């Protein structure tokens with residue numbers, strides 16, 4: 001399995017029918033690694049990384065398809081797949097490269113393909129629980145500096161949904177920013193901005209309209225050279241439109257523009273990085289019906305820091321905020337300084353994370369009993385599915 005030729009053969013057969021095709025060499029010259037966020041820190045990390053093969057170069061994963069990657073290295077864009085040894089050593093799905101990762105790539109001579117032999121340690125990782133019955137983490141974006149949580153100011157508007165994304169965002173290490181899109185469709189955007197601000201302590205909130213070119217100036221501080229920005233949120237919230245607007249040209253299809261396929265209105269089908277004029281890098285993502293949280297205890301504490309602070313001043317350290325005397329949370333709910341909706345959202349995310357931790361523990365126990373743990377882990381490592389809504 002660890003034979004480069006075998007890997008090349010697998011790459012060859014896999015690249016046939018799935019619509020995967022790297023750019024031709026033509027546009028490569030203008031795109032150096034710097035345009036994809038490469039800098040001295042990454043250079044240092046690359047030099048320090050173990051090199052399991054010869055001829056390794058740094059490359060960034062710019063797109064991920066079912067079982068293939070597209071990576072960008074100094075020599076241009078290449079199709080890539082992980083080495084057999086990498087597969088053998090990976091013990092969890094989260095060990096595999098994700099869009100945004102910097103990897104150790106071995107370009108195959110004379111071909112526009114490469115084999116991935118390693119992943120540089122991630123600075124940030126946006127993680128969710130993968131769909132499926134086995135609890136598994138799925139990295140939906142790596143090395144994201146700023147996460148735009150996109151929620152449209154029409155029927156999509158939902159503060160509790162934003163709170164959920166904030167839990168995952170804080171956990172990821174990326175700096176969250178809430179963008180309320182389609183401001184042209186809303187008469188009281190200002191009130192909603194204030195409402196979201198109170199549900200997102202310490203997080204900047206902006207109302208924008210790509211359609212009417214409103215709010216671009218407010219976003220300027222995030223759009224700095226070398227910075228990676230990911231957009232996340234429900235399908236139809238305007239993520240791809242936002243990317244096109246900030247790019248100043250159509251880089252992504254948006255809903256309603258391309259003729260509908262059998263699945264309906266979904267146009268963004270995979271995560272992909274785009275280097276944009278201005279030197280920043282944007283990651284577009286397909287919409288998610290629901291963001292399933294993964295192991296995000298600290299992220300929850302951060303996202304609900306106001307409630308955590310109240311809880312710290314309850315009389316009893318282990319206060320459940322039920323009928324206890326001296327409960328600061330109950331008092332805040334009574335006097336209206338804490339919103340019932342927000343408290344419900346806090347409790348819901350807590351229950352979910354606890355439930356999931358239990359499930360994970362059960363799986364770990366079973367895996368320990370298993371005589372061939374590694375084999376089990378490899379079988380569980382389903383290929384990342386395209387996540388349509």
Ligand SMILES: Nc1nc2c(ncn2[C@@H]2O[C@H](COP(=O)(O)OP(=O)(O)O)[C@@H](O)[C@H]2O)c(=O)[nH]1
Pocket residue numbers: 181182183184185208209210211212234235236237238239240241242253254255256267268287
């Ligand atoms: N009125 C209005 N519509 C918008 C705006 N931004 C996006 N849309 C529309 O919302 C729909 C979904 O946009 P799209 O970018 O595909 O959403 P995505 O699924 O989040 O990528 C499209 O029909 C867009 O034209 C906006 O600022 N104002």
Ligand SMILES: [Mg+2]
Pocket residue numbers: 239240241253254267268284285286287
């Ligand atoms: Mg889209």
Ligand SMILES: [Zn+2]
Pocket residue numbers: 311314315319320321322324326327328329330
């Ligand atoms: Zn209490």
